[in-house]
Amino acid sequence: MNSKTHKKNIVGLKELRENMETYIERVNAGESITVFRRSTPLFKLSPVDIDEDMDEASWETVIDFTKETGEGVSGRELLAAMKKMHG
Numbered sequence: 001m002n003s004k005t006h007k008k009n010i011v012g013l014k015e016l017r018e019n020m021e022t023y024i025e026r027v028n029a030g031e032s033i034t035v036f037r038r039s040t041p042l043f044k045l046s047p048v049d050i051d052e053d054m055d056e057a058s059w060e061t062v063i064d065f066t067k068e069t070g071e072g073v074s075g076r077e078l079l080a081a082m083k084k085m086h087g
Contacts, residue, residue, distance in 0.1 A: 013037040 009031060016023055016035050023033060023045065032046040 009033050011035055013042060 011023065011033055013035055016033075027033060027045050027047050030047055032044055034044045035042050
């Protein structure tokens with residue numbers, strides 16, 4: 001990998017937060033991006049290969065917000081649902 005390509009795959013945390021959709025698209029296109037804060041690497045964003053890395057059974061539903069109304073969910077309701085799911 002040349003240095004120009006390498007620099008393209010490095011992003012500051014602030015830049016990532018401000019342009020999250022752009023970086024999501026890049027990762028979905030197959031890129032891996034290393035995120036830095038104050039010259040320190042924090043984490044790497046990489047595409048997930050569902051076929052090799054995990055199967056659907058390895059995903060855990062914490063709470064399904066699709067069953068809630070469009071009005072949002074109160075903190076109490078969220079905690080009650082999480083307690084119900086996890087005992």
